[in-house]
Amino acid sequence: MxxxxxxxxxxxxxxxxSNELARAVASTGALGFLGGGNKTAQQIVEDYRSVADAGAVGVNLFVPDAANTAVDVAKSSAQRGEKLAAFREQLMPFAERLGVELPTVEQAGEDVSDDWDAKLEAAVEWPIVTFTFGLPAPAVFQRLHASDTQVGVTITSVAEAHNAVAHGADFLVVQGPEAGGHRSVHDPLGEPETLELPALLDDVNAVVDVPFVAAGGIATPEDVRDVLAHGASAASVGTALLLSDEAGSNPVHRQMLQEDRSGVTQLTRVYSGRVSRSLVNEFMSLTAPAVYPEVNALTVPIKRAAIQARDPRSTHLFAGTRYLQAKTGPAAEIVEWLAGNRHKE
Ligand SMILES: Cc1cc2nc3c(=O)[nH]c(=O)nc-3n(C[C@H](O)[C@H](O)[C@H](O)COP(=O)(O)O)c2cc1C
Known part of the structure; x- marks a missing residue:
């Protein structure tokens, strides 16, 4: 790769x-990405058709527990139902305030496979695919390689990097603790690595011989130069594009990223059962069990209604540690600025 x-x-x-963001990024020669995590297999097929002529664009998939070789089934299934029932009780006041019905615990557990097989079939059309939340079996890598798809894995520790290369990863996305949104810790019960990105890059560089991209808290041209100096082939930026014109960030997310000048972000499992980094709000005072994706399914109606009502208290406001640096304007300008090719106010 x-x-x-x-x-x-x-x-x-x-x-x-959004597809518009991927197109704008790819128009600069940079690599655009779409998230396939919350989409159906059919949407992933349609997405490919709508960005295939745009330049280099990849798609990212979440690895469900059933396909994740890093899951200890006995441990992660222990008392799942009880933990979810207790969490659902905590959610009731938020649901009542927004006037929404929550799924039952049984309903929340209905779609844990996330249509994985069909999504993999859709992914073979794409030139580049990355996996997050886990490590699929080597056969999955072989299947994608057979259709000339380059496969990356998002890793958060040296051990995960080792395993990903052993399974057939063509490249890695090394995600540091500064990152906004979900941490890609492969063991769903595992606590995320705290080693800062530059040190993690050095450690990964010392043990793998595939290219790697750096992610987490990269927000300025200096940050980009810094991760390249630590051996990364490229810098993967998330939060730095959230306020761009083409990003599909919802209005309450955009508003809070600009209004909350505290510079404070925190980790939480409350939005999905997986650890994610967000601006701090009332919802994050709850404690969720490490039960993904059921926690996500339970919280979806609240998050959706809160976005609709423009209520920042109970929806995810994903942000990396350097969110105060995020710029508004066309994504292509932000990308060129980050690459050191143009000046930006
Ligand atoms: C709003 C938001 C959504 C995200 N969704 C995904 C996702 O679907 N898949 C994934 O692998 N990472 C996801 N992430 C993590 C990013 O891919 C990336 O690792 C992170 O944004 C890098 O840190 P930064 O936000 O400080 O740039 C998300 C991050 C944010 C901010």
Whole structure:
């Protein structure tokens, strides 16, 4: 896998990674990405048709527990139902305030496969695919390689990097603790690595011989130069594009990224059961069990209604540690600025 431009647009499911954003990024020669995580297999097929002529664009998939070789089934299934029932109780006041019905615990557990097989079939059309949240079996890599798809894995530790290369990854996305949105920790019960991105890059560089992209808290041209100096082939930027014209970030997310000048972000499992980094709000005072994707399914009606009502108290406001640096304007200008090719106010 070769990276011809120092910038990659990080995949951001749930709206921000719009087709327009991917096209704008790819128009600069940088690598655009779409998030396939919250989409159906059919949408992933349609997405490919709508960006195939745009330049280099990849798609990102979440690895469900059933396909994740890093899951200890006995541990992660222990008392799942009880933990979810207790969490659902905590959600009731938020649901009542927004006037929404929550799914039952059983309903929340109905779609845990996330249409994985069909999504993989859709992914073979794409030139580049990355996996997040886990490590699929080597046969999955072989299937994608057979259709000339380059496969990347988002890793958060040296051990995950090792395993990903052993399974057949062509490249890695090394995600540091600064990153906005979900951490791609492969063990769903595992606590995320705290080693800062430059040190993690050095450690990964010392043990793998595939190219790697750096992600997490990269917000300025200096940050980009810094990760390249630590061996990365490119810098993957998420939060830095959230306020761009083409991003599909919802209005309440855009508003809070600009209004909340505290500079404070925190980790939480409350939005999905997986650890994610967000601006701090009332919803994050709840404690969710490490049960993904059921926690996501339980919280979806609240998050959706809160976005609709423009209520920042109970929806995810994903942001990396350097969100105060995020710029508004056309995405192509932001990408060229980050790459060191143009000045930006
Ligand atoms: C709003 C948002 C949504 C995200 N969604 C995904 C996703 O669908 N898949 C994924 O691998 N990473 C996702 N991430 C993480 C990014 O791909 C990337 O690792 C992160 O944005 C890098 O850190 P930064 O936000 O500080 O640039 C998301 C991040 C944000 C901010």
């Amino acid at each position: 070769e990276f011809h431009h120092p910038i990659v647009a990080a995949p951001m499911a749930g709206g921000p990674s």
